[in-house]
Amino acid sequence: MLEYLSNQGAGLQGFALQTAPRVMALASHGSQQDELPLLWELCSTLVGLGYSVAVLDGTSAESEQNHGLDHLLEDACWRPDGMDEPNSWVVLPAGLGLQRLCDSASHHASALEPLSQLFQNYGVVLIYARVGLMVPLLDGSDIEPLLAVSRQAMSPVTAYQALKEMVLKARLKPTIAAIMDESPAAGASGSGDSAAKKLQDCAMTFLGYQAHAQPVGRQTASGPDQMFQLALRLLENAVALPRKHWAGVH
Numbered sequence: 001m002l003e004y005l006s007n008q009g010a011g012l013q014g015f016a017l018q019t020a021p022r023v024m025a026l027a028s029h030g031s032q033q034d035e036l037p038l039l040w041e042l043c044s045t046l047v048g049l050g051y052s053v054a055v056l057d058g059t060s061a062e063s064e065q066n067h068g069l070d071h072l073l074e075d076a077c078w079r080p081d082g083m084d085e086p087n088s089w090v091v092l093p094a095g096l097g098l099q100r101l102c103d104s105a106s107h108h109a110s111a112l113e114p115l116s117q118l119f120q121n122y123g124v125v126l127i128y129a130r131v132g133l134m135v136p137l138l139d140g141s142d143i144e145p146l147l148a149v150s151r152q153a154m155s156p157v158t159a160y161q162a163l164k165e166m167v168l169k170a171r172l173k174p175t176i177a178a179i180m181d182e183s184p185a186a187g188a189s190g191s192g193d194s195a196a197k198k199l200q201d202c203a204m205t206f207l208g209y210q211a212h213a214q215p216v217g218r219q220t221a222s223g224p225d226q227m228f229q230l231a232l233r234l235l236e237n238a239v240a241l242p243r244k245h246w247a248g249v250h
Helices: 002-015 032-048 069-074 094-102 132-136 157-170 191-208 224-238
Strands: 024-026 053-057 090-094 124-130 146-149 176-180 212-218
Touching: 002 090, 024 132, 024 224, 032 053, 032 090, 032 124, 032 146, 032 176, 032 224, 053 094, 053 132, 069 094, 094 124, 094 132, 124 132, 124 212, 132 157, 146 157, 146 191, 157 191, 176 191, 176 224, 191 212
Parallel strands: 024 124, 024 146, 053 090, 053 124, 146 176, 176 212
Antiparallel strands: none
């Protein structure tokens, strides 16, 4: 199995240089102690596959001291340090910019279309935002947002609330990332796998939605392989930005 994954990864490294930027999303439901490590590991894995990654952090607002997506939308010639470097990833505050995209989108165009010219040199644009912002932004798209759940006490509750909103209001199909903690103190009953199973059961019982759950190891030997598999799944279900006016990708 590892040999197959390695060969598939090698193929993706070449393919990443030829394709349009693809948009994927990580939904925030107030559990940043789970979401941020997952975000960093996912970006690292994608860069390892040959993708330059732009993270649009909708949980952080732009300001004069903290320029980000809103400034790019105002002036596409402005570029932050480190942006557009090959095989890299950059994080931009994007709370105001993502809201602007939602407000300006017409019924005939996707709210994501303006990103195509701003991030033409990237392989992946990863949106990290609260569900309240993500729903109008991704409504009508085929993007399958990632939703982290762990053994933390409130994680399954807030994750279900986020999943419900995405399914009912935007017809999105979230993928559950079950954060595994295989330390002796965790125990089977407190594992992310158990929390993900409860979330899946609630989604099927109350929403009629059969959610896919992908285990993601933390501080375990299987962690890198699980993250690799998750990255492949997200790439398969990502949505390509429009390709017009393109100069190519790094």
